[in-house]
Amino acid sequence: MSKTERTFIAVKPDGVQRGLVGEIIRRFENKGYKLVGLKLLKPTVEQAQQHYSDLSSKKFFGGLCEYFSSGPIVGMVWEGLGVVKGGRVLLGATNPADSLPGTIRGDLCIDVGRNVCHGSDAVESAEKEIAFWFPEGVVSYNNHSEGQIYE
Numbered sequence: 001m002s003k004t005e006r007t008f009i010a011v012k013p014d015g016v017q018r019g020l021v022g023e024i025i026r027r028f029e030n031k032g033y034k035l036v037g038l039k040l041l042k043p044t045v046e047q048a049q050q051h052y053s054d055l056s057s058k059k060f061f062g063g064l065c066e067y068f069s070s071g072p073i074v075g076m077v078w079e080g081l082g083v084v085k086g087g088r089v090l091l092g093a094t095n096p097a098d099s100l101p102g103t104i105r106g107d108l109c110i111d112v113g114r115n116v117c118h119g120s121d122a123v124e125s126a127e128k129e130i131a132f133w134f135p136e137g138v139v140s141y142n143n144h145s146e147g148q149i150y151e
């Protein structure tokens with residue numbers, strides 16, 4: 001594991017509409033992860049289909065892509081030791097009914113089809129998603145807290 005591992009996290013349209021952008025960013029900031037990419041964008045249906053292409057055989061695929069492209073999302077890239085797995089821990093389980101209190105989905109939503117956030121599920125998918133949503137690359141800078149976050 002490396003301190004420069006990266007993951008793609010998105011606040012989905014329901015999270016943006018519900019005013020949860022700051023809350024979701026706060027949890028990643030408070031944990032100590034480093035923000036290296038951030039943008040507000042409205043995905044096209046084609047972008048949603050590409051992003052979720054692994055799920056194209058699921059019966060909820062059409063509704064999922066319609067929902068994901070229905071309004072702006074906030075796309076982010078976060079960096080840190082074990083951030084792919086750790087980011088999924090902050091998000092909670094896919095179905096909010098199975099998400100523990102203290103997680104984003106456990107605290108902030110109810111329905112699996114409106115679960116407010118996305119997070120990459122593996123290092124390889126994170127690399128693919130970051131390249132897809134941030135083709136221009138991310139931002140490189142020194143985090144002044146790094147010596148307090150890591151031994």
Ligand code: IDP
Nearest residue numbers: 055060064093094112113114115117118119121
């Ligand atoms: P993940 O977002 O936790 O990685 P995935 O299995 O990759 O979960 O599914 C992607 C998204 O598809 C979920 O976040 C959720 O919004 C939606 N989804 C997953 N399963 C269902 C379902 O059974 N019904 C409706 N939507 C679903």
Ligand code: MG
Nearest residue numbers: 118119120121
């Ligand atoms: Mg997934």
